[in-house]
Amino acid sequence: MRIVLYGPKASGKTTIGKYVAEVIGVPFYETDELIESTYSSRTGQAKSCRQIYLDEGKDFFSKLEVDAVREIENLDWCMIITGGSLLLNPENRSKLRKNSILIYLTADKKILWNRVSNAGIPPWIDSECPEESFYEELERREEILLPYADIVIDTTNGTIDELAHKIIEKLSEEISIRMNSPNTFGDLVRVTTFGESHGPAIGAVIDGIPPGIEISEEDIQKELDRRRPGQSSITTRRKETDKVHILSGVFENKTTGAPIALLIYNEDPKSHHYDNIKDVFRPGHADYTFFMKFGIRDHRGGGRASGRETAARVSAGAIAKKILERKGIKIYAYSVEIGGISWSGKGSYENIEANPVRCPDAESALKMEEKILEARKEGDSLGGIVQIEIHGVPPGLGDPVFGKLSSRLASAIMSIGAVKGVEFGDGFKLALLRGSEANDAMADGKFMSNHSGGLLGGISTGEPIVMRVVVKPTSSIAKPQKTLNTKFENVEIQVHGRHDPCIVPRAIPVMESMIALTILDAWAKQAKLNPEWAKKWGSPFE
Numbered sequence: 001m002r003i004v005l006y007g008p009k010a011s012g013k014t015t016i017g018k019y020v021a022e023v024i025g026v027p028f029y030e031t032d033e034l035i036e037s038t039y040s041s042r043t044g045q046a047k048s049c050r051q052i053y054l055d056e057g058k059d060f061f062s063k064l065e066v067d068a069v070r071e072i073e074n075l076d077w078c079m080i081i082t083g084g085s086l087l088l089n090p091e092n093r094s095k096l097r098k099n100s101i102l103i104y105l106t107a108d109k110k111i112l113w114n115r116v117s118n119a120g121i122p123p124w125i126d127s128e129c130p131e132e133s134f135y136e137e138l139e140r141r142e143e144i145l146l147p148y149a150d151i152v153i154d155t156t157n158g159t160i161d162e163l164a165h166k167i168i169e170k171l172s173e174e175i176s177i178r179m180n181s182p183n184t185f186g187d188l189v190r191v192t193t194f195g196e197s198h199g200p201a202i203g204a205v206i207d208g209i210p211p212g213i214e215i216s217e218e219d220i221q222k223e224l225d226r227r228r229p230g231q232s233s234i235t236t237r238r239k240e241t242d243k244v245h246i247l248s249g250v251f252e253n254k255t256t257g258a259p260i261a262l263l264i265y266n267e268d269p270k271s272h273h274y275d276n277i278k279d280v281f282r283p284g285h286a287d288y289t290f291f292m293k294f295g296i297r298d299h300r301g302g303g304r305a306s307g308r309e310t311a312a313r314v315s316a317g318a319i320a321k322k323i324l325e326r327k328g329i330k331i332y333a334y335s336v337e338i339g340g341i342s343w344s345g346k347g348s349y350e351n352i353e354a355n356p357v358r359c360p361d362a363e364s365a366l367k368m369e370e371k372i373l374e375a376r377k378e379g380d381s382l383g384g385i386v387q388i389e390i391h392g393v394p395p396g397l398g399d400p401v402f403g404k405l406s407s408r409l410a411s412a413i414m415s416i417g418a419v420k421g422v423e424f425g426d427g428f429k430l431a432l433l434r435g436s437e438a439n440d441a442m443a444d445g446k447f448m449s450n451h452s453g454g455l456l457g458g459i460s461t462g463e464p465i466v467m468r469v470v471v472k473p474t475s476s477i478a479k480p481q482k483t484l485n486t487k488f489e490n491v492e493i494q495v496h497g498r499h500d501p502c503i504v505p506r507a508i509p510v511m512e513s514m515i516a517l518t519i520l521d522a523w524a525k526q527a528k529l530n531p532e533w534a535k536k537w538g539s540p541f542e
């Protein structure tokens, strides 16, 4: 994210821009300064922008503006203060608008004229009728440029301090709105998912992946097949192949740096299964809350609240996973409890994919499977607990206080439907321990235990990150239940159709995906925030 300050001459861009940049602690670049230094290095002459324009003409000056934009177009986390005419060029505009907040400074036109004429009339003004020519040009530029502004600040009145703080307030509003985008996840590696379970397709757009990284449809398909319905006797019998199509951002199996768009068609929706519950709120589903919030809902399978949306996350997560694997990061997620049957603690990571419940021990897996089938026979469903281990995370990921890695991971996992709780390390058991038992003592250059689950102060310690996640029993059950219809009358419901009697096994690849996206984003951010750290640990994309 970067801030681009633009607007008419004498609107206060330089003074206010530098002040704001200092207060919020980001570097600033002024395109006029870049133009003057490029000109001086090319010609050996030190001239102001005004003088360059007068001596060399408009076209020459416009080329210098394009060169200045080229110098800074890839910078992030900075303030860019542009000259008054620079963004009139659509090429400059499209480069500087990308990933930016655009702030337009303006002022009363007479005040602007007073400031401009005192500082020397700009060369693009008709000297015969300078004031009218200034107003005309001001109006022309404003008509073109104003619509691009995210924030408009009038600098006619107020001290620099007051105006700067007004900008900072608006900036934080704008940032929080952008960060709050509920269909997008991540800051530097951003994933947006789209689509509903009974629409034509679902998919994801992943942005922020640099060019040159090997990725193929097979890499993504491999992960999607792990989440796909119809894998075993305990998953839904829906026949979705979940075939992924890469629409953009990958050429000859390498990323191009452009947004990667991934599409999965909905092949087997059978929407008529939902006809009889069109006006009824299914217990345990988001039907009631969507209706109360939006006043309209797609009754066919829950729309955006459907577990189907998570296929889009898995497609994006597959890319993050592959990138992290190159850096030696391994994510293991497995069932440790289903319907009251606990994992024995035996077995190995290699066994996880060898049974339908994804448990490391075949014997425990069999018991869990039997329990699920028993519940299904009774028209009911089961929940469970998943343990996640993330190995190979370097120390230093996570940004106190609101960007802690623990809060980011929890938020990523809690965004998955049916997840009702998350704990780290010894989690809720810590309540029973003493400090002497809970602390991870250190000796010989390392931690002697990992009660904290690989996180201290919300920052990764370098030890494995360990989490446990509670998944509730599947809401759609065949047993009769009491509920309300959209007229708020009492009715009875039986949810037929094709549902997992236990969501846990299919939620596991979704959890791995959300973890991979979170770690990749946190690593990319840390590498940018602390170049010294990056010298040791590198960028996740290297």
Ligand SMILES: Cc1cc2nc3c(=O)[nH]c(=O)nc-3n(C[C@H](O)[C@H](O)[C@H](O)COP(=O)(O)O)c2cc1C
Binding pocket: 236, 284, 285, 286, 302, 305, 306, 307, 308, 310, 416, 417, 418, 419, 472, 474, 475, 476, 477, 498, 499, 500, 503, 506, 507, 510
């Ligand atoms: C992979 C996956 C598949 C899911 N499949 C189903 C399903 O077949 N039937 C169902 O009732 N809920 C299913 N869910 C859960 C619902 O999406 C979720 O419980 C519901 O939207 C209510 O949200 P909440 O549980 O977070 O409150 C699934 C969730 C995931 C992650």
